[in-house]
Amino acid sequence: MKRSVFYLSDQTGLTAELLGQTLLSQFESIDFITQTLPYIDSEKKVLEAVDLINRNAQENGTKPILFSTLVQPELKAILHNSQSLMLDVFEHFIAPLEQAFQIHSTHRVGKPHSSENKEAYDNRIQAVNYALNTDDGLSIKQYAKADIILLGVSRSGKTPTALYLAMQFGIQAANYPITEDDLENHELPTWAEQFKDKLFGLKIEAHRLHEIRTERRANSPYTSLQQCEFEVKHIHKLYVREDIPTIDTTIRSIEEIATKIIAKTNLKR
Amino acid sequence: MKRSVFYLSDQTGLTAELLGQTLLSQFESIDFITQTLPYIDSEKKVLEAVDLINRNAQENGTKPILFSTLVQPELKAILHNSQSLMLDVFEHFIAPLEQAFQIHSTHRVGKPHSSENKEAYDNRIQAVNYALNTDDGLSIKQYAKADIILLGVSRSGKTPTALYLAMQFGIQAANYPITEDDLENHELPTWAEQFKDKLFGLKIEAHRLHEIRTERRANSPYTSLQQCEFEVKHIHKLYVREDIPTIDTTIRSIEEIATKIIAKTNLKR
Numbered sequence: 001m002k003r004s005v006f007y008l009s010d011q012t013g014l015t016a017e018l019l020g021q022t023l024l025s026q027f028e029s030i031d032f033i034t035q036t037l038p039y040i041d042s043e044k045k046v047l048e049a050v051d052l053i054n055r056n057a058q059e060n061g062t063k064p065i066l067f068s069t070l071v072q073p074e075l076k077a078i079l080h081n082s083q084s085l086m087l088d089v090f091e092h093f094i095a096p097l098e099q100a101f102q103i104h105s106t107h108r109v110g111k112p113h114s115s116e117n118k119e120a121y122d123n124r125i126q127a128v129n130y131a132l133n134t135d136d137g138l139s140i141k142q143y144a145k146a147d148i149i150l151l152g153v154s155r156s157g158k159t160p161t162a163l164y165l166a167m168q169f170g171i172q173a174a175n176y177p178i179t180e181d182d183l184e185n186h187e188l189p190t191w192a193e194q195f196k197d198k199l200f201g202l203k204i205e206a207h208r209l210h211e212i213r214t215e216r217r218a219n220s221p222y223t224s225l226q227q228c229e230f231e232v233k234h235i236h237k238l239y240v241r242e243d244i245p246t247i248d249t250t251i252r253s254i255e256e257i258a259t260k261i262i263a264k265t266n267l268k269r
Numbered sequence: 270m271k272r273s274v275f276y277l278s279d280q281t282g283l284t285a286e287l288l289g290q291t292l293l294s295q296f297e298s299i300d301f302i303t304q305t306l307p308y309i310d311s312e313k314k315v316l317e318a319v320d321l322i323n324r325n326a327q328e329n330g331t332k333p334i335l336f337s338t339l340v341q342p343e344l345k346a347i348l349h350n351s352q353s354l355m356l357d358v359f360e361h362f363i364a365p366l367e368q369a370f371q372i373h374s375t376h377r378v379g380k381p382h383s384s385e386n387k388e389a390y391d392n393r394i395q396a397v398n399y400a401l402n403t404d405d406g407l408s409i410k411q412y413a414k415a416d417i418i419l420l421g422v423s424r425s426g427k428t429p430t431a432l433y434l435a436m437q438f439g440i441q442a443a444n445y446p447i448t449e450d451d452l453e454n455h456e457l458p459t460w461a462e463q464f465k466d467k468l469f470g471l472k473i474e475a476h477r478l479h480e481i482r483t484e485r486r487a488n489s490p491y492t493s494l495q496q497c498e499f500e501v502k503h504i505h506k507l508y509v510r511e512d513i514p515t516i517d518t519t520i521r522s523i524e525e526i527a528t529k530i531i532a533k534t535n536l537k538r
Contacts, residue, residue, distance in 0.1 A: 001370075003370070011525075012524050012525055012528040013528065014287065014437075014524060014528070015287050015288055015290075015291040018283065018284050018287050018288075019284055019287075019288055019358070019362075021284075022284040022338060022358075023359070023362050023363060023366060024366075026340070026363060026366075026374035026375050026376070026377075027366065027370055027372065027374055027375075028375060029372065030370060030372075036538055038528050038532055039528075039529070039532055063369070065366070065369065069291060071295070085365060085366075085369045087362050087365065087366075089288070089291075090292070092361055093288075093292050093356050094292060094295060096354060096356065097292060097293075097295075097296065097334070097354075097356075100332070100334065100354045101270075101272070101296055101299060103296065103298065103299075105295035105296055106295050106296070106297060107295070108295075121522060124523075125429055125523075128428070128429050128432065129428075132401075132404075132428065135401075159397070159398075159401065160394055160397050160436070163397065163432055163436065164436060167429070167432065167433060167436065167523070168283075253390060254393075254394075254436070255281050255283060256280075256281055259281040259282065259283070259307050259308075260308070262307075263307055263308055269305055
C-alpha cells in the first residue's frame with residue numbers, strides 16, 4: 001500500500017517533516033512517498049501547492065496526507081480547499097496555548113530557528129568549529145574546553161556523533177581514536193588521566209565494524225573481521241577497567257546516540 | 270512573564286522539542302524555561318516525570334506546558350494526571366491517520382530515526398564524510414561526486430552549511446574558499462569551469478563578516494572591516510558575472526540556509 005504525503009510550511013518545513021516521520025513510523029505496512037514544500041508564504045505559492053496536491057490526488061485516486069505548519073489564516077483557508085487529509089499542526093495546539101497564556105499568538109510567519117537567541121546560535125557554530133578542530137585526536141591541548149571527549153576505535157561513529165552534538169545542542173565534543181597500540185598497552189593514552197570525567201566510550205559490534213570498514217577500504221588488514229574482533233574486545237575491556245560510561249552504536253542512529261549520551265551524562269541539551 | 274515547558278518522549282525527544290519551539294515562537298513576549306525528558310519508556314520513569322512536573326507546578330504556582338509524544342496508552346494515562354497543560358502530539362493526529370489508512374497504528378514506541386531505511390541512513394553518514402574530506406578546498410579531485418559545491422569567502426558559513434546538508438539530507442556538499450588572489454584575478458579558480466552547474470555562492474554582509482572574523486582572530490589584517498568590505502564587494506561581483514546562484518547568510522540560521530539552497534536548486538531533500 002502506497003500513500004503520498006506532503007509536508008508544507010511557510011518556513012523550512014523541518015518541523016512538519018519530523019512530526020510527520022514520527023507519526024507515520026506507526027504505520028509500518030504503508031510505503032509513503034513524501035514531498036516537502038517549504039517557504040510557501042504567499043497566496044500565489046499556496047495556490048500552486050494546492051494545484052500540485054490536487055493533481056496528486058487525481059493521479060492516485062486517493063487524497064494525499066498533508067502536514068501543514070502554515071500560520072497565516074488567509075493562506076490556511078486556501079489550503080483547506082485542497083483534496084487532501086490536512087493535518088493542521090498549528091491550529092490544534094495554538095488555541096490551548098493562547099488560553100493558557102491569556103494572550104493572542106502573533107500569527108506571524110514563525111521563525112523558530114532565526115529567532116532563537118543569537119548567543120545560543122553562535123554557540124552551536126562555535127561548537128561545530130570545535131568538533132572539527134578536535135576531530136580524530138587533533139589538538140589535545142584544547143581538551144580543557146571540551147564538554148565531552150568521545151573515545152572509540154576507528155569507524156565507530158565518533159565524528160558524526162561529535163558533529164551532531166555540536167550542531168543540534170551546541171555541545172563541545174572532542175573525539176579521540178583508540179588505536180591498536182593503545183589497546184596492546186592495555187592503557188588509556190597519557191592525556192586521558194587529566195580529563196577522566198569527560199571521557200565517553202563508543203562501543204560497536206565487530207561484524208558491523210567490519211562491514212563499515214570494508215565499504216571504505218576493502219581488502220586491507222585493517223578491515224578484516226579478525227582485526228575488528230581484536231579491537232572491539234580490547235576496547236570494551238578498557239572501558240570496563242577504567243570505568244568509562246559507554247553506548248553501543250551498532251544499531252542506533254546518530255540522533256539516538258547523541259541524545260542517549262546527553263541523558264547518561266550531565267550535559268545540557 | 271515566564272512559563273515552564275517540558276518536552277517528554279519515549280524516544281529522543283527531538284520531535285517534541287522542534288514542534289514546541291515552532292509553536293512557542295508565536296508567543297514572543299513570554300520567557301520559556303524548557304526541559305527535555307527523553308527515553309521515558311517505563312511506568313517508573315513516567316511516575317518520576319509526573320513528580321518532577323508536579324513539583325514545578327507547585328513551585329511556580331502555574332501549570333507547566335507539556336508536549337508529549339508518548340505512544341503507549343497505559344503510560345499516557347499516567348501522564349494525563351500530571352499538573353500540566355498536556356499537549357498530546359500523538360493522540361490528536363493518529364486517529365485521523367488510522368481512519369484514512371483503515372488500519373490501526375502499531376502503538377509501539379516509535380523509532381522514526383532507527384527505522385528509516387538503512388540505505389538512506391548510510392547515505393547521510395557517507396555525506397558527512399564527504400563534506401569533511403572536501404572541506405575548505407580539500408580534494409578537488411572528488412568534485413565529480415559532489416551534489417553541490419559551495420563557494421564563499423572565509424567565514425561566510427560554508428562548512429556548517431555543508432555539514433548540515435550532509436547530516437540532515439544526505440546531500441554531498443563540497444566547499445571551496447574564494448581567496449583574495451582569486452578575487453584580484455577577477456576569475457573563478459581553474460577547476461570551476463568543469464563543474465559550473467554545481468556551484469552555489471554564499472553571500473554575507475561585510476560588517477557581519479568583520480564581527481565573525483574578529484571573534485576568531487582579533488587584530489589581524491584579515492579581520493579588518495576594510496578587508497571584509499573588499500572581499501565581499503568583489504565576490505558578489507564575481508557571482509553576478511559568472512551567473513552563480515546565491516544566498517545571503519547574514520541573518521539566516523544554518524537550517525534556513527540549507528533548506529533555501531535546496532529550494533533554489535534541483536537537490537532532493
